[in-house]
Amino acid sequence: xxxxxxxxxxxxxxxxxxxxxxxxxxxxxxxxxxxxxxxxxxxxxxxxxxxxxxxxxxxxxxxxxxxxxxxxxxxxxxxxxxxxxxxxxxxxxxxxxxxxxxxxxxxxxxxxxxxxxxxxxxxxxxxxxxxxxxxxxxxxxxxxxxxxxxxx
Amino acid sequence: xxxxxxxxxxxxxxxxxxxxxxxxxxxxxxxxxxxxxxxxxxxxxxxxxxxxxxxxxxxxxxxxxxxxxxxxxxxxxxxxxxxxxxxxxxxxxxxxxxxxxxxxxxxxxxxxxxxxxxxxxxxxxxxxxxxxxxxxxxxxxxxxxxxxxxxxxxxxxxxxxxxxxxxxxxxxxxxxxxxxxxxxxxxxxxxxxx
Numbered sequence: 001x002x003x004x005x006x007x008x009x010x011x012x013x014x015x016x017x018x019x020x021x022x023x024x025x026x027x028x029x030x031x032x033x034x035x036x037x038x039x040x041x042x043x044x045x046x047x048x049x050x051x052x053x054x055x056x057x058x059x060x061x062x063x064x065x066x067x068x069x070x071x072x073x074x075x076x077x078x079x080x081x082x083x084x085x086x087x088x089x090x091x092x093x094x095x096x097x098x099x100x101x102x103x104x105x106x107x108x109x110x111x112x113x114x115x116x117x118x119x120x121x122x123x124x125x126x127x128x129x130x131x132x133x134x135x136x137x138x139x140x141x142x143x144x145x146x147x148x149x150x151x152x
Numbered sequence: 153x154x155x156x157x158x159x160x161x162x163x164x165x166x167x168x169x170x171x172x173x174x175x176x177x178x179x180x181x182x183x184x185x186x187x188x189x190x191x192x193x194x195x196x197x198x199x200x201x202x203x204x205x206x207x208x209x210x211x212x213x214x215x216x217x218x219x220x221x222x223x224x225x226x227x228x229x230x231x232x233x234x235x236x237x238x239x240x241x242x243x244x245x246x247x248x249x250x251x252x253x254x255x256x257x258x259x260x261x262x263x264x265x266x267x268x269x270x271x272x273x274x275x276x277x278x279x280x281x282x283x284x285x286x287x288x289x290x291x292x293x294x295x296x297x298x299x300x301x302x303x304x305x306x307x308x309x310x311x312x313x314x315x316x317x318x319x320x321x322x323x324x325x326x327x328x329x330x331x332x333x334x335x336x337x338x339x340x341x342x343x344x345x346x
């Protein structure tokens with residue numbers, strides 16, 4: 001999809017290159033247009049059509065890994081919702097992150113966030129914010145993570 | 153805990169999520185490692201990221217920001233009914249470093265996969281996590297037929313501080329990938345205790 005210009009199969013190093021410990025990030029070597037690629041036209045329906053012209057302004061703050069679940073006892077007025085929202089509710093009978101919803105339904109993350117915040121505002125779904133830097137992970141949680149990885 | 157239920161009157165608990173980033177150059181084995189431990193086949197999503205004018209002296213006070221759509225591969229490990237761990241493979245190209253800023257927000261830690269055939273492709277990731285103070289480990293992916301280096305040689309080439317763990321791994325093998333994850337989480341735990 002993108003040009004992987006740092007990859008040079010012809011260059012077989014005989015030693016390890018040395019990282020300059022105070023080195024910078026490196027400037028992006030291409031503009032955003034370069035990175036996005038022009039060959040992909042994207043979905044036929046522009047995202048803001050699905051999202052009914054709404055932007056992030058009235059969105060509930062959702063993260064890529066906010067976990068969402070459809071409310072169990074809510075009455076869904078199917079006529080009031082977008083087809084994509086019904087698909088989201090169907091998918092979220094089991095807990096799913098915003099990223100998973102996006103991947104499974106092939107809808108860009110930004111659009112998923114708008115559709116989801118509408119569902120949240122209507123009380124049709126519940127979301128839980130992920131752990132953040134402001135809420136440091138406790139030892140108990142870390143131990144649970146270690147145990148969970150051990151069980152794999 | 154900053155977890156927030158949008159409706160407290162629910163019977164089903166909504167799990168909270170954690171994320172670990174997996175960084176490294178193109179072809180270093182990021183998605184392979186994610187796939188080795190994920191309970192689902194790695195998924196792919198696209199996120200629009202903001203490119204801020206980082207590291208550039210901004211005399212005008214005008215924020216130069218542009219957005220770029222970047223594909224992300226990720227996997228999932230259900231730790232418990234109340235906790236899910238996501239592993240995000242971050243785009244390898246150096247020009248995407250700016251998106252790590254957004255991705256690294258709230259991340260538990262990071263795994264930098266080093267490919268000794270092209271070690272320089274992980275320099276940007278090491279720089280980034282060092283500067284941001286994100287706990288990380290370096291996993292040297294031992295490809296078949298790749299130049300063999302000792303962990304210490306890689307550590308030296310990367311100018312890593314002594315407390316950063318360097319582990320040799322085979323990203324295709326679940327046991328090996330598990331060990332890398334455990335090394336990272338133990339490193340995070342050390343910092344919590346300290």
